[in-house]
Amino acid sequence: MFGRTIDLGLGRKYTGKTKRLINKDGSFNIVKRGREMRLYDTYQYLSRVSTERLALFILATYLLINLLFAFVYVWCGVENLRGTDPSLYPFLNAFFFSVQTFTTVGYGVMAPQGLAVNLVVTLESLLGWVGFAIIAGVVFSRFSKPNVRILYSNNAVITPGNGVNRLQFRLANKRNNVLMEMEARVMLMMQDVHYDRHYYNLKLEQSSLHFFPLDWTLAHQIDQDSPLYNIGQQQLEERRAEVLISIKGFDETFGQVIHSRFSYTFDEILWNARFKKAYDTDAEGEIILNLTRLHETERIN
The missing domain is CATH 2.60.40.1400 (G protein-activated inward rectifier potassium channel 1)
Structure with missing residues (x-):
């Protein structure tokens, strides 16, 4: 970054700060404004973002989805989840059941019962398949790309x-x-x-x-x-x-x-x-x- 005053002639002086166009890591020092971010641009963004940001994005999305579904299970009634741990709060039981459903782990201890809960499980299982397919594709593309x-x-x-x-x-x-x-x-x-x-x-x-x-x-x-x-x-x-x-x-x-x-x-x-x-x-x-x-x-x- 450069900031001292430069005389450009014709009575004009440059007093602002200018950053280089290409950074040392090869990235461009450009911020685009006014562009529309569409859903199908997410994959391209995740393929280019840094490893630290990608890991943070995956963790945050994983926790957020399971927290949202945990609230839904609590709203449907935790009593409709068989095999819950009585020593845990109802919300924690709902959260851990969401984790097992989203990741398709299925330990065989907790299970849904009732139409409402089973419909939510059906939706979350589908979302889990799609989510893991996208993440697997992003991770594979990053590791298969020449460094x-x-x-x-x-x-x-x-x-x-x-x-x-x-x-x-x-x-x-x-x-x-x-x-x-x-x-x-x-x-x-x-x-x-x-x-x-x-x-x-x-x-x-x-x-x-x-x-x-x-x-x-x-x-x-x-x-x-x-x-x-x-x-x-x-x-x-x-x-x-x-x-x-x-x-x-x-x-x-x-x-x-x-x-x-x-x-x-x-x-x-x-x-x-x-x-x-x-x-x-x-x-x-x-x-x-x-x-x-x-x-x-x-x-x-």
């Missing part, structure tokens, strides 16, 4: 060389699985004096890899065709520049296409710097990739 763990360098760098500057950053796969057919796309986002955001494609010197066993340094040559041509560090700050990155590849383990997103804001770009070598070769000729050195840079005088 991408691509490590990006903490900073991007502007590296001079042969009379031309290059914007560079690098990444590596934190897992031991094999990623193949990797493709990268990079865009530059900058704001104008009206705070409107504009996007520019950055051409990469090597935008694809057949195999991704080591680190991968992506470079954009800042020549006359580049949107970064003749733009300095101060101009990037004034225009709240952000480099947006999209990575796509094929995960051989899961047999699925994987996606990863990342970004670098203007203050995360180091000028006149280059990356240090992140891998070495041992005595047996084995290549050792040190992920902790992926972020190491050095200044160029």
